[in-house]
Amino acid sequence: MKVALVHDYLNQMGGAERVVLALHELFPDAPIYTSIYDPERVDPAFKNIDVRTSFMQKLPMVTRHHQPYLPFYPFAMEKLDLRGYDLVLSSSSAFAKGVITRPETMHICYCHTPMRWCWNYEEYVEREQLGKAARTLLPLIITGLRLWDQTTAMRVDHFIANSPAIVDRIRKYYRREAIFIPPPVEVKRFPFDPATQPGDYFLVLSRLIPYKRIDLAIEACNRLQLPLVVIGKGRDKERLEKLAGPTIRFMGGLSDQEVTHYISHCRAFLFPGEEDFGITPLEAQAAGRPVIAYGAGGALASVVEGVTGVFFREQTVESLADALASFDERHFNPMAIRNHALEFDTPRFQRRILQFIEAKMQTGQSQRSIQPSNDVIS
DSSP: OOEEEEESOBSSOSHHHHHHHHHHHHSTTOOEEESOBOGGGSOGGGGGSOEEEOGGGGSTTTTTOOGGGGGGHHHHHHTSOOTTOSEEEEEESSSGGGOOOOTTSEEEEEESOSOHHHHTHHHHHTTSOOOHHHHHHHHHHHHHHHHHHHHHGGGOSEEEESSHHHHHHIIIIIOOOEEEOOOOBOGGGSOOOTTOOOOSOEEEESOOOGGGOHHHHHHHHHHHTOOEEEEOOOTTHHHHHHHOOTTEEEEESOOHHHHHHHHHTOSOEEEOSOOSSOSHHHHHHHTTOOEEEESSTTHHHHOOBTTTEEEESSSSHHHHHHHHHHOOGGGSOHHHHHHHHHTTBHHHHHHHHHHHHHHHHHHSSOOOOOOOOTTTOO
């Protein structure tokens, strides 16, 4: 069976890109189609994969500054040539689900979210530093993108959502049903020792962009004079550094080994944004560390209150500061936290995906058997 993978863009590394790598392990001969690709800004594993880009790859500075090219993405996705495939598996938080496939091709979309900045436009832009021209033109573009996003949902044969919250959004915005399969966590990346003694710091690991709400963590730790380590890079870094007091340390981008060390020794992992799912809190749990998360969105599917972490209920500095002030890591069992993370381990994700694909292919036009890589599924 011929399989193609499709992803929005490959110029940054996050949870969605780790999903793509896990899907490619299932189908190692499948090429990855995408709008743009920068091999230096994603996991080195992509260099060993057949990555095929759209016409956008030739646009000036597009892999470093992709936001100004927003109107081009729908055209780029629709021009990808996906003839000859039995299965197209898209990983989409924006444009990938909009590809055009042949009638005999089954298209299954693993949806991270419907376009966040289209359907929550006012909330999204209020923290973005946009000029007057952008604020004038963007609403016109966004209206067109909403129509495109809703229309192209009908091109997908079956949706998989990465959290119960996304199941609800797909039903609301696309009027389609979806099943929930949580994204993978590479638990083996995080060696676990229940005797590990935590340090004195809280931890944020994230791309530094406004909707992640890292500002809440910084201001709450400023208020309580608590040590906070911030790992990550992004366009919001300068603003966040101006907010930070003397107890806040910005580490920039670190190696996987360094990240693992900081995660394994933090008092707790802070997750102040409302995410579609959020893999990083589960990575912290894989290391046996508790999570303090905003109680909304995907965190509700990955954190068990009182067992693997605690929630703060309002997305404010005051609410997070109250949670931090009353937090005691000694109340949490690292082994129980680690065992919870194992429920989301990569092989389990891959088995669930494969079972779903096999079921849909058997009831669809194609009756061909799926042959995954033998060393992945056990």
